[in-house]
Amino acid sequence: MALFTLQDISVAYNKQNILKDFNLEIEKGKLVSLLGPSGCGKTTTLRLIAGFLKANEGKFLFKDKDYTKVPVNKRNFGFVFQNYALFPHLSIFDNIAFGLRLRKNSKAEIEKKVMNVLEIVNLKGFEKRYPQELSGGQKQRVAIARALVIEPDILLFDEPLSNLDANLRVNMRVEIRRIQQELGITTVYVSHDQEECFSISDQVAIMNKGVIEQLSDPATIYKYPETKFVADFIGFKNFIDFDERTDTGGKIELSKSGYSFVLDKDARMFNHAGKIGAIRPDDLLIREKGDAGAVQENSLSGRVKVSTYLGRSYQYVVETPIGDFIVNKEMTESYRMGQEIILEIPRNQMVLVD
Amino acid sequence: MKKRYLYLLLLPGLLFLTVFMIIPIFLTIGTTFINDHGFSIQGYLDFFKDRYFVEILLTTLRVSLFTTILCILLGFPAAYYISKLKQRKKAIMLLLTIFPLLTSPVVRSFSWMVIIGKNGVVNKVLLSIGLIEKPLDILYTPTAIIIGLVHLFLPLIIVTLVGVMENIETDLLKAAESLGASRLAVFSKVVIPLSVPGLVIGSILVFVGSFTAYTTPALLGGKQRVISTFLYQNAITLNEWQVASIVATIMIAVTVLIISIMNGLAKKLNPKG
Ligand SMILES: Nc1ncnc2c1ncn2[C@@H]1O[C@H](COP(=O)(O)OP(=O)(O)OP(=O)(O)O)[C@@H](O)[C@H]1O
Numbered sequence: 001m002a003l004f005t006l007q008d009i010s011v012a013y014n015k016q017n018i019l020k021d022f023n024l025e026i027e028k029g030k031l032v033s034l035l036g037p038s039g040c041g042k043t044t045t046l047r048l049i050a051g052f053l054k055a056n057e058g059k060f061l062f063k064d065k066d067y068t069k070v071p072v073n074k075r076n077f078g079f080v081f082q083n084y085a086l087f088p089h090l091s092i093f094d095n096i097a098f099g100l101r102l103r104k105n106s107k108a109e110i111e112k113k114v115m116n117v118l119e120i121v122n123l124k125g126f127e128k129r130y131p132q133e134l135s136g137g138q139k140q141r142v143a144i145a146r147a148l149v150i151e152p153d154i155l156l157f158d159e160p161l162s163n164l165d166a167n168l169r170v171n172m173r174v175e176i177r178r179i180q181q182e183l184g185i186t187t188v189y190v191s192h193d194q195e196e197c198f199s200i201s202d203q204v205a206i207m208n209k210g211v212i213e214q215l216s217d218p219a220t221i222y223k224y225p226e227t228k229f230v231a232d233f234i235g236f237k238n239f240i241d242f243d244e245r246t247d248t249g250g251k252i253e254l255s256k257s258g259y260s261f262v263l264d265k266d267a268r269m270f271n272h273a274g275k276i277g278a279i280r281p282d283d284l285l286i287r288e289k290g291d292a293g294a295v296q297e298n299s300l301s302g303r304v305k306v307s308t309y310l311g312r313s314y315q316y317v318v319e320t321p322i323g324d325f326i327v328n329k330e331m332t333e334s335y336r337m338g339q340e341i342i343l344e345i346p347r348n349q350m351v352l353v354d
Numbered sequence: 355m356k357k358r359y360l361y362l363l364l365l366p367g368l369l370f371l372t373v374f375m376i377i378p379i380f381l382t383i384g385t386t387f388i389n390d391h392g393f394s395i396q397g398y399l400d401f402f403k404d405r406y407f408v409e410i411l412l413t414t415l416r417v418s419l420f421t422t423i424l425c426i427l428l429g430f431p432a433a434y435y436i437s438k439l440k441q442r443k444k445a446i447m448l449l450l451t452i453f454p455l456l457t458s459p460v461v462r463s464f465s466w467m468v469i470i471g472k473n474g475v476v477n478k479v480l481l482s483i484g485l486i487e488k489p490l491d492i493l494y495t496p497t498a499i500i501i502g503l504v505h506l507f508l509p510l511i512i513v514t515l516v517g518v519m520e521n522i523e524t525d526l527l528k529a530a531e532s533l534g535a536s537r538l539a540v541f542s543k544v545v546i547p548l549s550v551p552g553l554v555i556g557s558i559l560v561f562v563g564s565f566t567a568y569t570t571p572a573l574l575g576g577k578q579r580v581i582s583t584f585l586y587q588n589a590i591t592l593n594e595w596q597v598a599s600i601v602a603t604i605m606i607a608v609t610v611l612i613i614s615i616m617n618g619l620a621k622k623l624n625p626k627g
């Protein structure tokens with residue numbers, strides 16, 4: 001059962017719709033992340049859940065109760081801000097105790113809970129310090145502790161790691177996931193770092209212009225994007241807009257400008273009527289023209305237009321009669337620019353999207 | 355121009371201040387410690403034994419204190435309101451706030467005379483609705499001075515506070531709210547503590563300004579002396595330059611003392627701000 005639900009929500013700034021007929025359901029104990037390009041409405045969604053923002057239309061249901069008009073301070077949701085938002089005039093102890101004092105906990109209780117949460121975030125011994133005396137990672141852990149200690153029903157993160165350096169980001173996201181799973185807190189996590197979202201989430205929602213294009217577990221999104229936008233966003237850089245698609249038994253036959261291709265029919269793709277083929281640069285094959293025993297199926301002849309050295313591999317832009325393709329290939333020596341080659345689309349690597 | 359010659363730009367101003375302010379101040383202070391027999395603090399001892407003078411000093415301190423407290427109470431909510439406005443409205447409100455500063459204190463004091471005098475607007479209204487039987491004596495009392503000074507200094511403290519409040523991150527207020535704070539709790543637990551620097555600066559400005567103000571107390575205080583009018587009386591009317599110098603030195607000392615007390619207080623209230 002869903003813990004909370006956003007129902008047909010619309011939000012507009014200056015008469016411009018930022019979210020339109022937005023729907024989202026999240027189950028208890030799950031970590032769901034919102035991923036999408038800058039300006040797509042991730043923060044807006046999060047602020048709406050927190051109650052900082054009022055929807056023009058739609059409902060917010062929490063445990064089947066209408067929470068749409070419940071004010072922020074009555075919601076008991078924890079919010080972790082991108083820039084930590086620690087109170088500069090309070091010590092770490094007092095920062096964390098802030099919510100508990102408002103809840104009129106006893107002194108002994110506050111002491112116990114604060115110490116306990118400091119242990120969870122690995123910050124024992126820091127309680128007397130002030131926010132200005134901590135590193136970025138430590139501040140973020142205090143911010144998490146402060147949100148955790150009130151035992152929130154939902155924990156909301158808005159790009160909590162974007163101010164940290166790369167190593168720390170990886171450590172912190174593991175920490176966040178560990179704490180979230182240990183305590184079983186329902187969490188919504190916003191980021192525009194794909195790897196971060198995929199590594200810590202039960203489910204990822206890919207957003208585009210105020211709409212969720214796909215909501216699935218990370219592995220499904222990674223392998224089976226459903227729309228062109230999602231595919232593009234997660235690295236399927238090559239698209240073929242096929243003229244025709246015919247589904248037969250175990251295969252799908254496709255054609256484009258007189259060239260035909262065959263794909264193995266994957267159970268996942270049955271439901272999709274999409275005619276746009278998407279494939280990652282890593283999954284395309286190229287080889288020299290004139291190779292003996294070349295398989296002619298799903299192949300095109302092409303010419304290397306651009307060659308870029310990426311360190312572990314080379315990246316080529318290959319020109320073919322049905323458009324340009326980006327191909328990554330691990331090899332010691334590159335194909336020359338202008339070289340004629342064969343490009344092959346493996347039967348089981350392309351997905352069809354809307 | 356080379357950087358190290360840039361300090362030359364400071365020279366004209368520095369020279370002016372030295373000749374016309376720093377040297378005279380030290381000369382003034384110096385003369386108060388000298389009598390016919392050389393170094394002496396007799397002048398000060400005589401002073402603090404004089405009930406009349408001590409009374410004036412205390413009245414001045416009291417007036418300044420009340421003015422400061424009133425300015426804080428009136429200015430703080432107003433400043434918070436203004437700091438929350440959108441850019442355009444904020445600019446308009448700030449302009450309105452400092453508008454009174456554009457008229458001279460003399461004009462403003464005269465208008466207060468019209469308002470709070472024996473036959474002034476306030477008394478007339480109160481008499482006509484029967485709240486009082488004979489006119490209130492407001493004009494020419496410390497109360498009148500306080501009213502005039504609050505009018506004078508309110509814009510100052512508002513502008514100072516708005517400057518500080520604008521810089522309080524809105525995320526801090528949101529964080530407090532999400533932790534369960536009502537609007538009132540956000541205000542008292544976050545906004546007020548984080549406004550302490552502005553409060554301190556504003557209070558110093560108001561207190562020192564009230565303590566040394568001349569025009570307003572001279573016009574609204576009538577016979578009620580404050581320390582600056584007392585100084586003027588001694589120097590100009592009575593030609594008692596020694597006395598006037600001692601009063602001036604005491605004023606400087608009190609000012610310095612107040613500033614350091616306020617700073618100490620601020621550090622205590624906001625240890626890491
Ligand atoms: N206060 C506001 N007034 C007007 N428009 C706003 C306001 N806040 C956000 N917007 C607009 O709403 C859209 C969505 O903003 P939002 O902050 O939700 O994006 P986001 O997905 O969080 O982006 P980012 O990854 O850059 O943080 C943007 O186009 C933004 O310009």
Ligand SMILES: [Mg+2]
Binds near residue numbers: 042043044
């Ligand atoms: Mg954002």
